[in-house]
Amino acid sequence: MKYVSGACKSGFLKSIAVASIVFAAPMSNVVAGVTDADIANDAKTTGDVVTHGMGLQGQRWSPLNKINSKNIGKLVPAYTFSFGGEKMRGQEAQPLVHDGVIYVTASYNRVFALDAITGKQKWQYDHRLPEGILPCCDVINRGGALYGDLFIFATLDALLVALNTGTGEVVWKQSLGDFKAGHSATAAPIVVEGKVITGVAGGEFGIVGKIRAFDAKTGKLVWERPTIEGHIGTLNGKPNGMTGKLNATWPGDLWKVGGGAPWNNGTYDAETRTILWGTGNPAPWNSHMRPGDNLYAISTLALDPDTGKIKWHFQYTPNEAWDYDGTNHTIPFNKGGKKYAAHADRNGFFYVLDRTNGKLVNAFPFVDGHSWASSIDLKTGRPIEAGKRPGDPTKSADGKKGTVVTVSPSFLGGTNFFGMAYSQNTGLFYVPTNEMGMDIWNEPITYKKGAAYMGAGFSIKPLNDDYIGAMRAFDPMTGKKVWEVKNGAPLWAGAMATAGNLVFYGTPEGFFKAVDAKSGKELWQYQTGSGIVGSPITWEQDGVQYITVPSGWGAAVPLWGGEVAKQIEGIAQGASLVTFKLLK
Ligand code: CA
Ligand code: CA
Numbered sequence: 001m002k003y004v005s006g007a008c009k010s011g012f013l014k015s016i017a018v019a020s021i022v023f024a025a026p027m028s029n030v031v032a033g034v035t036d037a038d039i040a041n042d043a044k045t046t047g048d049v050v051t052h053g054m055g056l057q058g059q060r061w062s063p064l065n066k067i068n069s070k071n072i073g074k075l076v077p078a079y080t081f082s083f084g085g086e087k088m089r090g091q092e093a094q095p096l097v098h099d100g101v102i103y104v105t106a107s108y109n110r111v112f113a114l115d116a117i118t119g120k121q122k123w124q125y126d127h128r129l130p131e132g133i134l135p136c137c138d139v140i141n142r143g144g145a146l147y148g149d150l151f152i153f154a155t156l157d158a159l160l161v162a163l164n165t166g167t168g169e170v171v172w173k174q175s176l177g178d179f180k181a182g183h184s185a186t187a188a189p190i191v192v193e194g195k196v197i198t199g200v201a202g203g204e205f206g207i208v209g210k211i212r213a214f215d216a217k218t219g220k221l222v223w224e225r226p227t228i229e230g231h232i233g234t235l236n237g238k239p240n241g242m243t244g245k246l247n248a249t250w251p252g253d254l255w256k257v258g259g260g261a262p263w264n265n266g267t268y269d270a271e272t273r274t275i276l277w278g279t280g281n282p283a284p285w286n287s288h289m290r291p292g293d294n295l296y297a298i299s300t301l302a303l304d305p306d307t308g309k310i311k312w313h314f315q316y317t318p319n320e321a322w323d324y325d326g327t328n329h330t331i332p333f334n335k336g337g338k339k340y341a342a343h344a345d346r347n348g349f350f351y352v353l354d355r356t357n358g359k360l361v362n363a364f365p366f367v368d369g370h371s372w373a374s375s376i377d378l379k380t381g382r383p384i385e386a387g388k389r390p391g392d393p394t395k396s397a398d399g400k401k402g403t404v405v406t407v408s409p410s411f412l413g414g415t416n417f418f419g420m421a422y423s424q425n426t427g428l429f430y431v432p433t434n435e436m437g438m439d440i441w442n443e444p445i446t447y448k449k450g451a452a453y454m455g456a457g458f459s460i461k462p463l464n465d466d467y468i469g470a471m472r473a474f475d476p477m478t479g480k481k482v483w484e485v486k487n488g489a490p491l492w493a494g495a496m497a498t499a500g501n502l503v504f505y506g507t508p509e510g511f512f513k514a515v516d517a518k519s520g521k522e523l524w525q526y527q528t529g530s531g532i533v534g535s536p537i538t539w540e541q542d543g544v545q546y547i548t549v550p551s552g553w554g555a556a557v558p559l560w561g562g563e564v565a566k567q568i569e570g571i572a573q574g575a576s577l578v579t580f581k582l583l584k
Contacts, residue, residue, distance in 0.1 A: 033148040034148060035148075036191075038098075046063060046540050047539060048098045048099070049539050050097075052094055052144075052265050053267060056270065058267040060495060061421060061422055062496065062497075063424075064545050066544075067500050067545045067547065069501040069523060072523045074582045074583040076581070077578055078119075079118065080529075080579075081119040081121070081577045082575065082576050083110065083575035089139050089573070090533050090553065090554025091140070091534045092140040092186070092417075092533050092550075093105045094188065094534065095577065096151075100116050101113055101122060101165070102114045102577070103151050105141040107141070109126075109156055110126050110127070113165065117541060123168035127155050127161065129157055132180060133157050133179050135184045135201070136202075137559060140186055141154070141186055142264075143535075144189070145189045147191045147194075149166060150163065150164065150171055151164075152196050153188065154176065154186065156184050157179040158200060158202075159185070160175075160196070160219070161173050174214055176200045176210075176212070177202070177207060180450050182202040182206070183202045185201055187265040190266060190267070193305060194217070196213070197213050197277075198214075199211050199262030199263055199265075200261060202261050203280040203325070204285075205283075206259060206283040207257075207259065207261060208231055208256070208257065208259070209259065209280065210224055210225065211224075211225045212224045212308075221234075222236065223307055227261075227297065227299075228282075229243050229248060229249060229295050230255040231243050231255070235307050235308065248292075250290060254289065259283030260280060260281075260282060260297035261325075261327075262280065262301075264329070267332065268305065269339075271332070272355060273304070274304070274311060275302070275305050276300055276302055277300070278299070279297050279299050280297065280298070280325035280326065284445045284454050284456070285442070285455055294320065295313070296310070298317045299315040300326065300341075300358075301313050312358030313358060314381060317347050317383065322347075322438075322440060324346040324409070325411075328345060328415060328416065331422055331429075335427065340353065340354065340355060340476070341353045342422070342429055342476050344420055344429070344431050345414070347413075348408070348414035349370070349414075350363065350365070350429075362477060363375075363376035363378060363381075365414075366481075367408075368435060368463075371406075371407050371437075372388045372408070392442065393441075393442050393443050405441070406439050408437035408463055409437075410437055410458075412460060413434065415432055415433050416434075420494075420495055422497065423517055425499055425517070428482055429474050430495045430497055430517075431471075431495070434470075435462075435470070436564055437461055439458060439459045440457070440458045441456065442455055459563070460560065461564065462567065467486035467487055468487070470484045470487060470491070471515070473517075487509075489509055489568045490568075491505065491507065492555055493505055493532045496535070496536045498517075501517045502516070502523070503520075506533070506536070506549055507531070509531065510529060510530055510531055510532065511525045511526065512526045512532060512578070526580070528549070529574050530552050530572050532549060532553075533552070533554065533555045534549060536549035544581055547579070548578070548579045549577070550576070551574055551576050551577070552574045552575040553572065
């Protein structure tokens with residue numbers, strides 16, 4: 001099976017050129033601006049959610065407890081807002097809410113602004129997508145950032161777009177790369193001290209990953225940090241040093257098309273003034289072509305927010321061979337006065353790092369059946385591999401296909417982009433996990449602009465008869481699994497923990513669920529009408545706590561999930577936002 005060429009041919013990508021329509025609200029609709037202080041304090045302030053991750057640390061934690069494990073039975077929908085038309089597909093966003101208005105992105109790069117309490121639409125922005133975009137995994141978007149009177153989000157044709165929050169009109173646009181060469185963008189940007197920070201996707205096309213900071217007000221580029229060694233960064237339009245050392249961990253010229261796409265959003269730790277951003281697979285997938293560790297792919301990079309310089313890095317899977325992108329969030333948390341960061345990787349291991357220097361503190365498997373490596377060496381941080389690399393095709397009889405290996409996790413990951421949650425009350429991380437295996441093999445490949453650059457084929461399959469997904473609670477310091485709730489389909493949506501002793505998450509089967517944060521006991525669920533792949537938020541307005549979650553099935557699993565996708569092909573599409581409150 002060819003990974004990306006299949007996506008280009010599939011029908012949903014042919015119908016994406018749409019008219020750009022802006023329903024302008026009256027100009028009297030003046031919006032109070034989001035300040036740097038609002039962003040810095042977002043995790044503590046309960047009247048709004050102005051950042052992806054519900055705070056720049058990305059803990060997806062709320063101190064609100066008006067909705068709690070005692071009264072959750074009275075949680076009912078306040079309204080359902082439809083994203084409308086025939087444009088369904090995956091709804092992977094996390095909404096934002098400020099000053100009584102919800103801002104949410106939807107599939108096909110649409111943006112909606114709604115009255116947060118009634119669901120009445122204020123405006124809609126439809127981004128005009130050109131023919132020939134090359135997204136890997138559905139026409140999704142994961143959300144935006146708020147700054148001043150701007151809502152800033154990234155598009156499938158690799159633009160960063162700032163809209164006026166009062167009217168939905170475009171204020172500025174910036175390029176993140178040539179979409180014809182495979183650049184695209186789906187993650188929510190973050191704003192750090194007036195700079196909007198974003199990565200770019202395209203690791204399956206041999207792009208070179210870049211993390212960039214733009215002046216959030218004007219869109220002017222401030223700094224740019226390539227994620228692959230040998231490439232030169234910039235600061236204020238001038239060269240600002242090479243990433244790593246040329247050919248230290250890459251052979252020949254392959255670093256020039258080396259991938260490392262930082263396609264998910266990062267987090268920010270104000271205590272150490274550090275941006276933490278994950279990078280994707282080295283390109284191509286065929287690891288035999290690029291002996292060496294292939295820095296700084298498959299790593300968390302710790303960046304200086306002023307200059308984009310790399311302070312430290314931690315690489316999860318050296319000379320990566322299974323598409324275990326290291327792009328999942330790296331989440332700062334403190335314990336016993338120490339500064340840590342947690343990262344549940346696609347490779348099935350949960351890592352705790354000292355976030356002052358990137359040193360490994362703890363690592364443990366968070367999925368069963370992880371067969372590519374037995375454990376992580378806590379001294380070196382390197383995996384103890386189990387001899388499960390797909391074979392070198394140049395050593396096969398016909399030189400065309402290397403030995404097939406069966407390995408888990410699959411490249412869809414023990415978990416993925418959607419974000420685990422951290423409870424400041426229980427000290428536990430809540431991880432939406434999946435147990436899938438894959439057959440994977442390598443093939444010869446040469447780089448061609450705009451063509452899939454993988455040198456691999458695969459087939460994904462379930463590992464267990466009774467479940468694929470499992471919501472799990474872990475103590476990060478001991479690695480103890482405190483509880484789990486199994487799920488038939490793979491979980492593909494973000495978690496949220498609250499001081500109401502609750503953990504919320506959505507399932508592909510359509511249920512939005514609340515469980516007891518301490519015990520995992522299932523307390524409440526609501527059928528949203530389609531599979532959930534987006535992330536919930538909670539906030540309060542006029543003394544009432546609300547919870548909002550997008551619903552709409554799609555994204556990577558049905559496209560690439562092989563036997564898993566077949567098993568769940570009956571799930572209905574949809575495209576809506578559901579807001580809940582307690583029955584009086
Ligand atoms: Ca807030
Ligand atoms: Ca990848």
